Amino acid sequence: MDTHRDAHVAAVLSLVGDVIGTKEFPASAAGYRDLLGWARASGMVRRAGVEGTGSFGAALSRYLLAQGVDVFDVNRFDRADRRRRGKSEPLDAENAARAVLSGRARVQAKTGDGPVEIARMYKLAKDSAVKARTQASACRCVPMKTSSWRTSHTRS
16 A cells, blocks of 8 residues: 555555556545455455555554554665656555565564553653643743732732
8 A cells, every 4th residue: 555644545466466456545544444345345355565654554554453454564665666667656556565465575564552652652742741841931921920010910
């Protein structure tokens, strides 16, 4: 699968490498369900190759893993080869599927639920809190309550 921010392109290959079909799906929960349903209409889906399992393809990878599909992280292909043959999302999706079929793609996608993910979420929350505190302390637009302010603005 070739993944992007708004849409993912999937390609289904036969066991001998023939292209059964390619199709684009929205990058949403409904799109992931439609993608897997479309792929399963062509036969049993055991493995999937996804470009960008750590970025645009992360949610799709987690969905496929939850559905029992083995997901492999596929690296983007050689730029010189892409320039020669042209940039095409269906062709990129087909190349990702071929990488899994041939065994070139060996790295399984991360599940996103282990101790490393917990540490990442902790760091994200901490960084966000530090940033908010820094912004609040740097803001000089809120008047500070001082004793002179209280004495001049209190009711008698």
